Amino acid sequence: MFQREFAMRLFAKPGDKLYNRLSVNAQMWAKIDHVMKVGKNNFNPPPQVESSVVRLVPKVPRPAISYEEWDGLLRICFVRKNKTLRASFFGTRSVMEMLEMNYRTFCAQNDVALDDGPLDTASDAMDVEAAAEDDADGDDDDAWEGIMDVDAGDDDGYNEAPTFFREEAERKARLLQGNPARKRKGKVAELVRAKVRRVLEVATGLADQRARLCDEGDFLKMLFAFNQEGIHFN
Structure with missing residues (x-):
């Protein structure tokens, strides 16, 4: 009860x-x-x-997926459930930084060589613009979001993700203000962005879908496509 x-x-x-x-x-x-x-x-x-x-x-048998991977994907998608999935991934710098770090770990563990040099030109203006438009037209009626969603005994509860991503974004913005050179992305970061874009736009076609409208099958399809690209969430 x-x-x-x-x-x-x-x-x-x-x-x-x-x-x-x-x-x-x-x-x-x-x-x-x-x-x-x-x-x-x-x-x-x-x-x-x-x-x-x-x-x-x-469920018996238990679904044959990693809970940590599954929940890691959902944490990103449901940070703001009324945003498009494109905005959920590209609209928060710390999300892409986390995925880049995870991809580097995957490559190191599987002996995949990476070209870690800087890009000659790099811009994420389209992604930022899409995220801004999403904030403008999204329905943010999430009064109950996170209130009853905390795992018992879990310090990293369901309601922690939004605060974490917001604080990380603000911290990165402050650092970049004093050092414009740090705005330039490296080749690995751009490779990860391309992989995420390919998953959302090509492999699953869910880039413009909102998490609140996705079912279990959509999230499973997304997780499989990300894993195929070498991107993991735990």
């Missing part, structure tokens, strides 16, 4: 207002059914909230 809003998040479907990262994660690993509502007047003293009873049955 859970508070009503939290219970509804567990079985929310794509397009529902309460659909979020918790919904995708819960339904990936378990079959979830709503059993019944429990009104607050059934308790003495009555609480301030309504409740619901849900049944969670773990």
